[in-house]
Amino acid sequence: MLKITKRFYGSMEIPKNKLKYIPTKGTYPKGFKVGSYASNVKKNGLPDLALIYSSKPCTAAGVFTTNKFKAAPVLIDIENIKIKENNNFNSIIINSGCANAVTGEGGLNDAKEIINYTDKILNNNVNGISNTLTMSTGVIGQRLQMDKIKNGIDNIINNINSNHEDWLNCAKGIMTTDTFSKLISRNFKINNINYSISGLCKGAGMICPNMATLLGLIITDAPIEGKTLNKLLKESVDKSFNCISVDGDMSTNDTILALSNGESGGKIITENSQEFKIFEKNFKELAIDLAKLVVRDGEGATKFITINVKNAKNDFEAKKAANSISNSALVKTAMFGKDANWGRILCAIGYSEIEVDPYKTNVSFVPVDGSEELKLLVNGEPQQVDESRASQILESEDLQIEIDLGLSGDGKCKFWTCDLSHDYVTINGDYRS
Amino acid sequence: MLKITKRFYGSMEIPKNKLKYIPTKGTYPKGFKVGSYASNVKKNGLPDLALIYSSKPCTAAGVFTTNKFKAAPVLIDIENIKIKENNNFNSIIINSGCANAVTGEGGLNDAKEIINYTDKILNNNVNGISNTLTMSTGVIGQRLQMDKIKNGIDNIINNINSNHEDWLNCAKGIMTTDTFSKLISRNFKINNINYSISGLCKGAGMICPNMATLLGLIITDAPIEGKTLNKLLKESVDKSFNCISVDGDMSTNDTILALSNGESGGKIITENSQEFKIFEKNFKELAIDLAKLVVRDGEGATKFITINVKNAKNDFEAKKAANSISNSALVKTAMFGKDANWGRILCAIGYSEIEVDPYKTNVSFVPVDGSEELKLLVNGEPQQVDESRASQILESEDLQIEIDLGLSGDGKCKFWTCDLSHDYVTINGDYRS
Numbered sequence: 001m002l003k004i005t006k007r008f009y010g011s012m013e014i015p016k017n018k019l020k021y022i023p024t025k026g027t028y029p030k031g032f033k034v035g036s037y038a039s040n041v042k043k044n045g046l047p048d049l050a051l052i053y054s055s056k057p058c059t060a061a062g063v064f065t066t067n068k069f070k071a072a073p074v075l076i077d078i079e080n081i082k083i084k085e086n087n088n089f090n091s092i093i094i095n096s097g098c099a100n101a102v103t104g105e106g107g108l109n110d111a112k113e114i115i116n117y118t119d120k121i122l123n124n125n126v127n128g129i130s131n132t133l134t135m136s137t138g139v140i141g142q143r144l145q146m147d148k149i150k151n152g153i154d155n156i157i158n159n160i161n162s163n164h165e166d167w168l169n170c171a172k173g174i175m176t177t178d179t180f181s182k183l184i185s186r187n188f189k190i191n192n193i194n195y196s197i198s199g200l201c202k203g204a205g206m207i208c209p210n211m212a213t214l215l216g217l218i219i220t221d222a223p224i225e226g227k228t229l230n231k232l233l234k235e236s237v238d239k240s241f242n243c244i245s246v247d248g249d250m251s252t253n254d255t256i257l258a259l260s261n262g263e264s265g266g267k268i269i270t271e272n273s274q275e276f277k278i279f280e281k282n283f284k285e286l287a288i289d290l291a292k293l294v295v296r297d298g299e300g301a302t303k304f305i306t307i308n309v310k311n312a313k314n315d316f317e318a319k320k321a322a323n324s325i326s327n328s329a330l331v332k333t334a335m336f337g338k339d340a341n342w343g344r345i346l347c348a349i350g351y352s353e354i355e356v357d358p359y360k361t362n363v364s365f366v367p368v369d370g371s372e373e374l375k376l377l378v379n380g381e382p383q384q385v386d387e388s389r390a391s392q393i394l395e396s397e398d399l400q401i402e403i404d405l406g407l408s409g410d411g412k413c414k415f416w417t418c419d420l421s422h423d424y425v426t427i428n429g430d431y432r433s
Numbered sequence: 434m435l436k437i438t439k440r441f442y443g444s445m446e447i448p449k450n451k452l453k454y455i456p457t458k459g460t461y462p463k464g465f466k467v468g469s470y471a472s473n474v475k476k477n478g479l480p481d482l483a484l485i486y487s488s489k490p491c492t493a494a495g496v497f498t499t500n501k502f503k504a505a506p507v508l509i510d511i512e513n514i515k516i517k518e519n520n521n522f523n524s525i526i527i528n529s530g531c532a533n534a535v536t537g538e539g540g541l542n543d544a545k546e547i548i549n550y551t552d553k554i555l556n557n558n559v560n561g562i563s564n565t566l567t568m569s570t571g572v573i574g575q576r577l578q579m580d581k582i583k584n585g586i587d588n589i590i591n592n593i594n595s596n597h598e599d600w601l602n603c604a605k606g607i608m609t610t611d612t613f614s615k616l617i618s619r620n621f622k623i624n625n626i627n628y629s630i631s632g633l634c635k636g637a638g639m640i641c642p643n644m645a646t647l648l649g650l651i652i653t654d655a656p657i658e659g660k661t662l663n664k665l666l667k668e669s670v671d672k673s674f675n676c677i678s679v680d681g682d683m684s685t686n687d688t689i690l691a692l693s694n695g696e697s698g699g700k701i702i703t704e705n706s707q708e709f710k711i712f713e714k715n716f717k718e719l720a721i722d723l724a725k726l727v728v729r730d731g732e733g734a735t736k737f738i739t740i741n742v743k744n745a746k747n748d749f750e751a752k753k754a755a756n757s758i759s760n761s762a763l764v765k766t767a768m769f770g771k772d773a774n775w776g777r778i779l780c781a782i783g784y785s786e787i788e789v790d791p792y793k794t795n796v797s798f799v800p801v802d803g804s805e806e807l808k809l810l811v812n813g814e815p816q817q818v819d820e821s822r823a824s825q826i827l828e829s830e831d832l833q834i835e836i837d838l839g840l841s842g843d844g845k846c847k848f849w850t851c852d853l854s855h856d857y858v859t860i861n862g863d864y865r866s
Contacts, residue, residue: 066784067780067783067784068782068783068784068787068789068791069779069780069782069783069789069791069794101776102776102779102791102810102813102815103815104792104813104814139776140776140779140780141775141776141810141815142815251780252776252779252780252783329762329853329857329861330861333857333858333861333862334861334862336858336862337861337862339862342574343532343534343535343572343573343574343685346502346535346573346574346685347500347502347573347684347685349501349502350500350501350502350503350685351499351500351501354501356501356502358501358502358535359537361502377535377574380535380537381537382535382536382574382575420762420858420862421858421862422855422858422859424762424766424858425766425769425853425854425855425857425858426855428762428763428766428767428770429766429767429769429770429772429853429854
């Protein structure tokens, strides 16, 4: 029997097993005011506009979709961050419900109008290029309802503040097909100064241009230099948001932005500073934790699968193998069916165009409860698999698949994915009903 | 409500709407005896062994999976066709129910034993390398049940003949998750001599290493030179079996073999001969018709979608775009949901890593009833889509999606795919139940 899950524009009840991923408290970066507002772009009246604001200018960095059909806000942000060399941004305005993608010149003008209007309302002291960055997510091919959005910007400034609830509201304001809001915060000390990083993201299909997109925000009060932030964000995304897959599609709008306002004080953090190592570790771990939440909320997902590839020719090839396994419809349906169908895993490695030696390849299931791994293939030889043990392991929501390619290159990659279920087909096939 | 379709090892009733694809008569290549036998490898007692035999030696050619984990029969055929330079084969023995893939040295020995045993039973006059080619499809990672198969070979020689029913039985013997047997024949004249080509294939997932694989056979009585057959087969596969997708996975066993025994007489057909053009046309068209049948029987498919890409930078890029659209889970679920969600099509082109100009791109739905196309995107501008007309077009089983990339390169590709439905998830996720 098919359970129909309606999850459009955050209108569904939060599934009970996801409640544990929503924080009930947190300490957030100083000097930021955040929040959301329902401007009625979403028909169900849920928040569809979110704002992050720091009166103190921030360094900023962005990583953007490589899709050739980039949405208007993506094009605008890329240009502005480049021109301003990662410096002097105050705010990020995000609308959900309409992606402003494939909207031609008109769409570009809309995106520009949104950032200029936000600057004006916030009294951002603009010197040439807008101090506001922007993101959009939602339906593709439709123009923004600018009246509603401008009215929303007028109102949202009365709805931003610095408390836990404000950060949670902000995370809610960017949701589309997400079933729960995705917010994480981290606090740590460098030289006895307290620093905070918080992350927000949304996305439930890796991309789904009509209904979703991957958006991520990493906000910190640490004083990190613009170029350093830029490099760190790229490296972090490469091992986090670029190591997850729900359905293998890549959006026209995918964007991860980082802002740092330095409100916590301390020395400017540059790549070669002593402070950098601690900051880097916290930043990268937060990015991974944030990315994993997207997989946890994968459309229709019933499983959270870690793919751990080691001893590939190099890291690039390890990632190719992990990506291929993660996107195989046959692996994903087998996981949904709780079937120890390792042949499909092997097959996906085999067509990933990497170097393999069939007689050195090993595949295991590693249970998350710490019990012994279940070897499926050892040096290319299929093992006698204890089916009841396999079933037991596959009953769990979490599973790790370990691939040892047995090559001398030491290439490795950790990747996270989910299964492919009936609900995925329902969500993406039947959403108009 | 979910309709559960059981389609394992050809055990289900043939769906009524597929009956039209099974021929009720045919004229087949002279000099071949074909048939199948139930050797009880398939638990349901359906035929699992098929044989194609010509007493007159044949030229032979093969196109094989590029998966790095090639099954034993694939490795053996590649080597034997190469050593014998496409000449002197008498027979092809195919077993279904076990893929003999990832079976190590033991599996290679099994495949060799099968071809040697077949030679012996058929009194093939072997001079060094076996005159028999072999194919396997079914469960991966398991050894063949050699006793059953050898017993099957003993019996199958009493079950081969040249009638329509024998060809149909042969096509049945290679089925796995297929719902109907796939057989086509063509007859044509060159210089007043009658020639026949027949094609058989199986496959319902583009690949599904546990339960399916793409196998194809093209058999002719025309006297075609070995090297010419080899080149023609490669070219034909490139525009047929390599232009279809069900789920984007590529098997460890995918194989297309061609045999030509020259029984019809006439001059040897070489690439530069006058006769070649007519032969080539018929051969290539048959390959396309055969490949389309695989899509018609795609696991869970409710739609047959033709993707027609034109004005790409070159043919290679046109194929990349078509492939990307065909494998997008989001496009496929939208088609299942009969949703004119053209944004997903565009998105899949956008991440296919080809050259595009967003302002020159056009997307249309072309109905198969000959009525006017429905323009969705014209030179990058979204069109006002008449939703009721879109729904009407999407009600039909067949649909053509036309992509005009508007570039000067004249690159083009025709590709065939199906939708992604609940039944696909059921078939591949729940098959043990």
